[in-house]
Amino acid sequence: MRKLAVLTGGGDCPGLNAVIRAIAKSAQGYGIEVLGIRDGFRGAVEGDFVPLALKDVSGILPRGGTILGTTNRDNPFAYQTKLNGVNQAVDRSDNVIRNFKKQGIDALLAIGGDGSLNIALKFVHKGLKVIGIPKTIDNDLMATDQTFGFQTAVDTAQEALDRLHTTAESHHRVMVLEVMGRYAGWIALYAGVAGGADVILIPEIPYNLNRVALSIQKRAKQGKKFSIIVAAEGAKPLGGEMVVERLMEGRVDPIKLGGIGAKIGHDLEEHYGMETRVTVLGHLQRGGSPNAYDRVLSTRYGAAAVDAALEGEFGIMVALQGREIVRVPLQEAVNQIKLVPLNDPLLLAARTLGMELGD
Numbered sequence: 001m002r003k004l005a006v007l008t009g010g011g012d013c014p015g016l017n018a019v020i021r022a023i024a025k026s027a028q029g030y031g032i033e034v035l036g037i038r039d040g041f042r043g044a045v046e047g048d049f050v051p052l053a054l055k056d057v058s059g060i061l062p063r064g065g066t067i068l069g070t071t072n073r074d075n076p077f078a079y080q081t082k083l084n085g086v087n088q089a090v091d092r093s094d095n096v097i098r099n100f101k102k103q104g105i106d107a108l109l110a111i112g113g114d115g116s117l118n119i120a121l122k123f124v125h126k127g128l129k130v131i132g133i134p135k136t137i138d139n140d141l142m143a144t145d146q147t148f149g150f151q152t153a154v155d156t157a158q159e160a161l162d163r164l165h166t167t168a169e170s171h172h173r174v175m176v177l178e179v180m181g182r183y184a185g186w187i188a189l190y191a192g193v194a195g196g197a198d199v200i201l202i203p204e205i206p207y208n209l210n211r212v213a214l215s216i217q218k219r220a221k222q223g224k225k226f227s228i229i230v231a232a233e234g235a236k237p238l239g240g241e242m243v244v245e246r247l248m249e250g251r252v253d254p255i256k257l258g259g260i261g262a263k264i265g266h267d268l269e270e271h272y273g274m275e276t277r278v279t280v281l282g283h284l285q286r287g288g289s290p291n292a293y294d295r296v297l298s299t300r301y302g303a304a305a306v307d308a309a310l311e312g313e314f315g316i317m318v319a320l321q322g323r324e325i326v327r328v329p330l331q332e333a334v335n336q337i338k339l340v341p342l343n344d345p346l347l348l349a350a351r352t353l354g355m356e357l358g359d
């Protein structure tokens with residue numbers, strides 16, 4: 001093992017730089033050279049490599065974003081290419097293999113979520129030596145207890161909930177905080193518990209707005225004249241239409257409608273006369289410095305990936321299981337979403353505490 005390449009794919013996430021740093025430092029310890037690939041798989045197709053020596057990663061541990069750039073769109077197996085003036089999706093995966101050969105790269109360390117790791121797996125099938133590193137603030141990747149970036153996103157959402165509490169209490173209002181989580185409610189659940197939300201709405205449990213309203217009214221009767229709702233962006237009403245369905249049929253103005261937070265706020269005011277305000281936390285959850293937990297986890301993932309490369313184990317992803325970093329087949333991580341199980345201990349604890357889950 002003489003040369004490794006590393007790329008960051010998909011949406012950014014606190015801890016990406018910490019992983020890159022850990023890879024560069026560990027590899028240097030073993031005398032292995034590391035190249036960074038710029039802008040995810042685009043750089044792999046175009047041959048856009050940069051050296052990642054110790055001096056290149058110095059000081060990046062606490063920095064948000066990624067020094068390598070990242071992209072959501074470029075897939076070498078369906079690469080947007082202009083042919084005869086027309087944009088077409090062309091298979092450029094052989095370019096990647098050629099570029100790797102030209103650079104003398106022995107293996108690829110792919111830091112990504114479901115989308116990027118799926119592409120990485122296709123390269124495994126093409127004979128490339130690949131190790132995956134699990135990234136997403138949503139924590140919805142299979143085969144690992146936790147992705148890096150998740151805990152920092154939870155911190156950000158919890159701080160927002162703390163702030164919303166004081167203003168909600170002052171104005172006797174219902175506050176809705178919409179957090180990320182397209183498919184899974186991990187951020188909403190953890191931040192909701194940490195931030196003492198009264199209602200937690202997640203995609204895994206379609207909500208009944210009447211129950212939500214009743215729980216708010218019950219609190220009001222007990223003298224609590226404000227309530228805090230945290231809703232994952234993928235939360236959906238029981239038997240109701242998904243916002244996306246209404247958008248696609250052109251029945252609502254997307255700008256006026258907003259996401260699920262806006263819908264919940266609108267419905268509580270319209271049908272229950274509750275004064276409601278909505279905050280969409282959005283990309284604040286993705287930006288900024290990783291917390292201590294994520295710096296440690298990212299560092300462990302980076303070091304473990306280099307160890308795996310050194311021991312010649314490929315087609316795997318490094319994963320957290322319990323307190324251990326283990327190696328799992330890459331294919332176990334992709335093509336499935338890790339939803340919050342309905343018997344998740346924290347979900348059950350939230351119920352025990354009397355938090356409303358909308359079902």
Ligand code: F6P
Pocket residue numbers: 011012072136137138180181182233286
């Ligand atoms: O990283 C996943 C995620 O955080 C989702 O929860 C969210 O829907 C998405 O990214 C938004 O990403 P972007 O705005 O970059 O497309």
